[in-house]
Amino acid sequence: MNTLTYKGYTARIDFDERDNLLVGRLLGLRDRVSFHAENVADLRAAFIEAVDDYLETCAHIGKSPEKPASGRLMLRVPPEVHSAALIAAQAAGQSLNQWASQVLKDAAQSRAPLDQRYQRGV
Known part of the structure; x- marks a missing residue:
């Protein structure tokens, strides 16, 4: 899996063959935050912009931004x-x-x- 991390947020990167784009989505959030670009350099910039925009939007609407993980994990195993x-x-x-x-x-x-x-x- 290809990922980028910035300010504690991680995005999964995939290639959209149909549109010939690199597509990223922040992981671990209920909110859907995604971004895309045609090359890696632009993808990095789009990723940083997406995270910063998410944080600014949360501040603007008075919502606490989600954090990818709380550190608590409930796991069921055999x-x-x-x-x-x-x-x-x-x-x-x-x-x-x-x-x-x-x-x-x-x-x-x-x-x-x-x-x-x-x-x-x-």
Whole structure:
């Protein structure tokens, strides 16, 4: 998956073959925020503009902008997976929450973003 990140917001980037456009959509929000461009440089600018516009619009209408994630995660898994994860966490000397957080972080970081420079909100 190709992504861009700016000010804590991440967008998924896809190619629309029919219209020959790069298309992005902010992830993790109920509000739908999207943008598009014909090349990568213009796409980066459109992404930044979309995030800034979203934040400005929220401020203008008096709405708190959604954040992509709260840090709380409710996860349902089969009992045998829960048991195996609990054993793995205990074997690592961690709580299940600490262990699962690290496993999820490692899995999420294994995906290469479209442009590393935008990962820190540049």
